[in-house]
Each structure stands twice: as C-alpha cells, then as structure tokens.
C-alpha cells in the first residue's frame with residue numbers, strides 16, 4: 001500500500017492534480033448574460049493550489065504541466081511585462097483571460113510619449129495570437145476606446161487601420177465595455193476567427 005504521495009503512480013498523481021486545479025469547476029463560457037450577472041468567474045486563485053503542488057518536487061512538475069491558467073490584465077505595465085518577457089510555456093498554459101486596459105492605463109504607463117491606440121491594439125493582437133490555447137476572453141475595456149477623450153475618429157477608420165485578432169483556439173468572447181460604440185464594434189475585429197461558440 002502506498003505510504004506517501006510519492007509512492008503513487010504518475011497516473012494517480014495526475015488524477016489528484018486534476019481535482020486540485022479548480023478550473024475544472026468553471027464552465028465554458030464562464031460569463032453570463034449581462035442581465036443575469038456581471039461577475040466574472042475567471043479568477044487566478046483557481047490555479048493556486050495546483051501551482052503549489054507543482055512546487056513540491058521536480059517529479060510533480062514534470063508530470064503536472066503548467067495548464068489552464070486564468071489571467072487578468074488590469075494594468076498596462078503588467079500587460080507589457082507579459083508581452084515582452086513571458087516564456088512560451090506559460091503563454092501556452094493560458095486558457096482564460098480578462099482584459100481591462102482602458103486608454104487611461106496606457107497613458108499613465110507612457111507618460112513621456114503620446115500613446116497611440118492603434119499601435120497599442122497591434123501589440124494586443126500579437127499577444128493574443130501568441131496564446132495558442134486561449135479559449136475564453138473577456139474584454140472589459142481596451143485602449144482603442146478614446147471616445148470619451150474625443151481622440152478616435154470613428155470605428156470605420158479603426159477597422160480599416162488596425163490588426164484583426166487571430167487566436168485560433170478562442171471559442172468564447174465577451175465584450176463588456178460601457179462605451180456603446182466599442183461594445184458594438186470591437187467584436188467585429190474577431191470576425192476572422194473560426195465561428196465562435198459563445199459571444
């Protein structure tokens with residue numbers, strides 16, 4: 001009879017690890033209709049116990065790969081750190097992402113230059129493209145929305161000027177911004193994807 005966790009087979013440890021990672025309890029899509037519930041179920045704390053388990057030993061790290069990560073981008077500084085320095089294996093492990101990067105966040109980060117929403121979107125589109133296993137994306141705000149600052153001409157010009165988003169594994173997209181113009185038009189930037197199951 002096994003005496004410790006390390007006496008178990010790899011298959012049994014992986015089975016235990018599956019239940020340690022709470023992502024298995026989060027439905028896809030995790031978002032609800034706005035009239036029902038605004039709360040997001042994308043929550044980085046769901047993976048904390050799994051990450052702690054991986055820290056126990058080299059063997060556990062090898063048989064329990066980094067996977068099903070929930071990530072929230074809520075400052076431009078954090079986004080740029082991920083965009084510039086995040087290793088490929090971590091990017092590949094991200095399956096659910098919340099994006100809440102208003103234009104103001106970018107303006108604060110780039111305080112000594114004139115931030116360009118179009119360039120920012122190109123960086124975001126490239127980053128999303130690098131998340132090969134991203135399944136669910138919730139956009140709460142984006143730097144493309146400068147309508148309150150009266151800096152952006154209109155969405156027709158945006159759609160002609162900027163990068164569409166290509167993220168082949170994405171199946172669920174939620175755009176929750178308060179700006180009506182962006183809420184209506186931002187999803188159009190994802191139209192080159194294979195058909196989404198949930199929007």
Ligand SMILES: [Zn+2]
Pocket residue numbers: 144145146147148179180181182183
């Ligand atoms: Zn807007």
